[in-house]
Amino acid sequence: MAKHAHAHQEHSGDDLIDAARITLTDAGEQWTGMRQSVFEELAQHDKPASAYDIADNLSAARGKRVAPNSVYRILDLFVRTNLANRIESANAYLVNTHPGCRHDCIFLICDDCGKATHIDDDRVTGALRVAGKDAGFTDVRPVVELRGLCDDCAA
Template identity: 50%
Template sequence: MPASSAPHAHPAAGSAALLAAAEQALRASGVQWTELRQHVFEALSGTGRAVSAYDVSDTVSERMGRRIAANSVYRILDLFVATNLAKRVESRNAYVANVHPACAHDCIFLICETCGRIDHLDDDQLADDLRARAAAHGFVAKRPALELLGTCRACQG
């Protein structure tokens, strides 16, 4: 899935514009946008940080006034990852909303070991180079999982 590196704007996390973009992207992929999926996406995108399926389950359960099982949330999060609405932070077994669901970027996550903040970079050239290097070794990359552990600017000061 080579990514496009043309400059463009992304909706803000937790915004109505991001919710609309997510709904449009899911419907365009032929998948129904349900009330539960909307609540899961709102819980995911409203935090501004990586969250576990259990965190999302608790938030959605509270909003809906009934218990939503983590297994149901996992299935929805897997669907969101497959349709580019969310990204999985492998080392944290957590998820973040994709603020550019119409774009095919491979995110590079910057994970602060001090405060837990997770930011991301979009570097299409780096991701494409990694795919090319893998292909040169006879390996077909499904999706790069790029995570850098370190200390964010706020924690350095």
């Protein structure tokens, strides 16, 4: 169903945590206990999660308050280092299941259940990059989100 314009390896479970740790440390950042906790919590969500959702769940698990601002800083780092993707329209985040692979995702977001999936089509995002550069923009980063109904909700 998903169009992949290039090959990449999807990770899950402990393999995903290891790939994230390696990607972050290769980027010159530290893999701290708190960063691992935020990543593991985000990885448990199959729908986009907000920093507040993550902070609340971590607070409950740790028995002490985790500040949403701390979670936002970590999530922003994860987006910069390709460990997570930000769903702009929902101000929420999804774990990147292929953290070592750099490309622009096209997100499909269900208006009913909130599920978000992605497809990779470098022809589409590449055309958007070219259009942005032709309009005089530099460092163009396509953010593409398509809204509709997933197969389950449409049935």
